[in-house]
Amino acid sequence: MDVSQNELISLPEELGTLEDLQQLDATNNRLRVLPPVLAELPALKKLMLAHNQLTQLPELGAFNLPPLVQLVASHNALTAVPPSFAGLIYLVELDLSHNRLGTLPSGLGGMRALKTLMLAKNELIELPADLVQSPPPLVSLDASENRLRRLRLSVPSLRTLLLANNRLESLELQGCAGLQELSAPFNIFGVLPSGMPYLAQLATVDLSSNKLTEVEQLSACASLTRLDLSCNELREVPPLLGNLSLNKLALSGNPLRTMPSAVLNGPTPKLLAHLRGKILQPPPAPPPSRPTHSVSASAPFQTETNSRPAPPASALDGLYSHVIKDGTELKVDGLKLTALPSDGYPETLHTILAASNQLRALPDGLSGLIPGLRCLDVSKNALSLLPFDLGSCPELQAVRVAHNQLRDLGFVGVVLSSLTELNADRNVLGEVPAALWLCPRLRTVSLCANKLTAASLHMPGGGAAAPLEYLDLGENRLGALPPLALFPRLREVHVQQNGIRELPVEHLMPLQKLQTLDISCNDVTMLPAELALLPVLQNLTIVGNAIRSIPQNVQQRGATAVLDLLKKRLPG
Known part of the structure; x- marks a missing residue:
């Protein structure tokens, strides 16, 4: 029976007379409660209740005859699940996503046929112990957009695990030998989920927008084909990842100083080849003697x-x-x-x-x-x-x-006429000498992960500035985009993770040689259409912002799609 999309506020009691009814679709109505007669339908196997206003469910576990196989109650206002749900031993699919559930009842581990469990967009802070330690034969579990902090799973049958947008800081997967897909972006992982090297079937991993600093163990995941590590805190990438048969490897939004931007933002085969080229081979045996230039x-x-006899x-x-x-x-x-x-x-x-x-x-x-x-x-x-x-x-x-x-760069008290490169990443610098920006040959400045604000950069108000081509100010406390227009030769700019809210056009339009702009993980909500006027801009990283002016499906297609959309929005 299909009574969907009728703005019903209740279901008739006469439903109890339909003893042969196997499927009831009441989605997209205005139901607030369900009649008790639902528990008296002996043949009911599929019950669809999505997109209503339900605050509670009846004790469906009291069915005495063939019970439900599929129950979809998503997009309601449920705050609890009846404990008797544990008696639904034939239930295969349970969808409780997009509700207000703060807890789940114990006993769900007894649902021995359950293969698909959808719990996304609730308020869960934990999952019942029996569900994750003595589980049903789950194949797919979606607990995205909840408040989970720690999770320990032992579900050998699990193939797909979705945990995006939680508060997870630890995840144990040792008991999930059959896992093929793990999606857990936008959490606070500082280390990889434990047990990953032992997941022999793991093919797809999304751990973007976390706080990972090393991913060496992923090199042992031989079945990986898609890996997203964008917007973490990686400062280097294990070269052995280059040996994996990856179709996609995403690393943008990390403070990877040693990797050329053309490689980092280029196609995956080029990135893998670059990593393989960094795999160190065992050094040859040293020769029996050597000139004694040692110190x-x-x-x-x-x-x-002024030599001495060579040591042994x-x-x-x-x-x-x-x-x-x-x-x-x-x-x-x-x-x-x-x-x-x-x-x-x-x-x-x-x-x-x-x-x-x-x-x-x-x-x-x-x-x-x-x-x-x-x-x-x-x-x-x-x-x-x-x-x-x-x-x-x-x-x-x-x-x-x-x-x-380092707390300061006092040695740059005056303009240094020969300086071309300064890398002071990951110190505790609170300010930068104004003289730095006036060095006449300075082309590369990297000051990532310090304590710098836009004001403490002390960039000049005008005049002859350094001929900068590369500038990294990521992971500081800028709060605003610095006056980049002072450096019209810039080719690459990184200002990720800085609390930047706006992108003033006057700071960007003079950068006619800009090829790479990384503004990931900031608070930007709108991209100026004028970005499309920068003639050689090709690598634009915007993940980790709440950019409402660009649809998500466009953002996911990458920089080219974003810039094409901006170009269409230009006046005239």
Whole structure:
């Protein structure tokens, strides 16, 4: 019987006389209550009640004859489910989505035929223990848009799990060996759900818009074909992901500084090839002897003109990374050094590579020790201060100090005439010297994940600014888009996760060379149509905003579709 779309406010008691009725469709009415006679229909197998105004359901579990197989009660105002539902042992599909349920009754694990359970858009803070630990043979579970924080599932038959828009910080999946699809975007995961490497059939994963910092375990998910990790906090991507047979890999909206934007925003095959190219091969065995250009952190450098007998091969193995190549480069990455030598540097030295150590300070008088310094890389140390005289090195071109504890960039007290690159990501910088933006050769600035506001950038009000081509100010506290028009040569701009609400046209229109703009995970609600006038803009990342001016289906088709729509909205 079909009585749908009739604006009914009640169902007649005469329904109780229809002993052969197997299906009742009462969707899209105005029903507030259901008659008790529904419990007296001995053959009823399908009951469709969606899009009404129901606040409660009758005790349908009291049926004595063939019970329901399908019950759809979505889009109502239900606040509770009768405990007797546990007696619906033949129910295959239960749809309670789009209601106001705060809890579910215990005993649902006894519904031994249930394969599809839809609970999306309710107010659930947990699922009953018997449903997730001694479950029915569920194949599909949709608990999206609830208030779940932690979930531990042990459902071997489960194939599809949808958990988007919850508050999940932990998810255990060890008991879900048959899982094929996991969709859990817009949660607060800091680590991957546990058990994922053991899900041999897992093919589709969406963990976008979380707080993931590493995803190494996904490399073991050999069946993956679609993987969305956009808008997380990933700073690097495991190269072994390149070995997976992925049709889609989404990484936009992450602070991936080492990956070229053309690769990051390009087609998946190109991205996978890039990752495979970074897989390290085991190094060859070292030769039996080597020139003694080695250095010690506690002693002056030894050079060929001031040499010692070579140490035994076993000791020499640990000194290979100290070698000064032709007296120009010192490479001491990852050696757990707590200090650099305070003298003995060759006059020809111009490059220091000392990342991933435990340095707390650099030698005093650095500009006198290494007057020809061009490149300094002390990323991933414990530095809280840089020598002020670093800015006195006349040939200084690149400064890389990411992943430290720096509170300021005092060495840029004056305009540095040779500086071309500054990377100070992931420090605790509260402001930027105004002189930085006036360096005449500066092309790359990356200040991601600090504590900067738009005002504390101290960008000049006008005049000759640096010829910037790359600017990353993501994950700060800007609150507003900085005056990017000062830098008309910009090709790539990242301002994700900054609480930005508007995109002033006057800041963007002068950027006629802009190719990549990342405004993901902000508070932008409208995109100006003038963006479509930027002639070479091709990578526009807007996920994680509540942009009401662009339909979701257009946003999902990517930057080209968005820009095409904006172009149609241009006046004239």
